[in-house]
Amino acid sequence: FWMGICQNCTALTIEATPTKTSTLYHRSRKYWYPVPYPSSFHWWEGIKTLPWLAEPQSRYRHLLAVFIGSMKTLNIDSNAFRRILWIQCSQQQITSPTNINGPLCQWFNTSHSCNGLINATESLLLLRSAKFCLAPPGDTVTRKSLFDSLLAGCVPVIFAKASLTQYNWHLSTQDIEDIAVYIPRADILEQKVKFLDVLKAIS
Numbered sequence: 001f002w003m004g005i006c007q008n009c010t011a012l013t014i015e016a017t018p019t020k021t022s023t024l025y026h027r028s029r030k031y032w033y034p035v036p037y038p039s040s041f042h043w044w045e046g047i048k049t050l051p052w053l054a055e056p057q058s059r060y061r062h063l064l065a066v067f068i069g070s071m072k073t074l075n076i077d078s079n080a081f082r083r084i085l086w087i088q089c090s091q092q093q094i095t096s097p098t099n100i101n102g103p104l105c106q107w108f109n110t111s112h113s114c115n116g117l118i119n120a121t122e123s124l125l126l127l128r129s130a131k132f133c134l135a136p137p138g139d140t141v142t143r144k145s146l147f148d149s150l151l152a153g154c155v156p157v158i159f160a161k162a163s164l165t166q167y168n169w170h171l172s173t174q175d176i177e178d179i180a181v182y183i184p185r186a187d188i189l190e191q192k193v194k195f196l197d198v199l200k201a202i203s
Helices: 076-091 120-127 144-151 173-179 185-189 195-202
Strands: 011-013 032-034 063-069 105-109 130-135 155-158
Touching (some): 063 120, 076 105, 076 185, 076 195, 105 120, 120 144, 144 155
Parallel strands (some): 063 105
16 A cells, blocks of 8 residues: 555554554655654643643652553564663662652553552552653654653653654654653663663753
8 A cells, every 4th residue: 555556645654654654665655744653642631730740749759760561562672772771770779768659760660561459549549649750762652652651741751862752743842851861771781871760861
């Protein structure tokens, strides 16, 4: 289809170069436009508090960082990178004197099919419990939880600029700098920085 009658079709995709079609011979992508993943937050006319607004209860934002996702993606490099982040998170799961509610970082591992340890409601509440939400690449360079994090008021931490820069219909370069924290993937792999140290310096 993409190699035949639809060479120049305009297509809205969740990413600019979807993994399963990016290698098709002679397929044109010049009219492919990425749009953000649909969020698990759904609008309701009776809503009283927007999900990204701060809540007065102390239980909110008691975590510095959280990750919700799988350690087994379809991308071997992503799996190895997520394991490094998991190790850093696990090593620093200590209670701060000013953080009486628990560890600084929590890692919630789910199955690849998204039917893991927590359901959608619990996931969204967890995102609202953290200041920063890790958004490392998985099967592809971006992930749905990145956009759930934004709506939950949790600052996404990205490790590849393309995770957001491809959505140029929706986000400018300045927007991305304002709403996300970028830590170069190479800095983590080369052990130049630990992501929690970067986030502590910001918060």
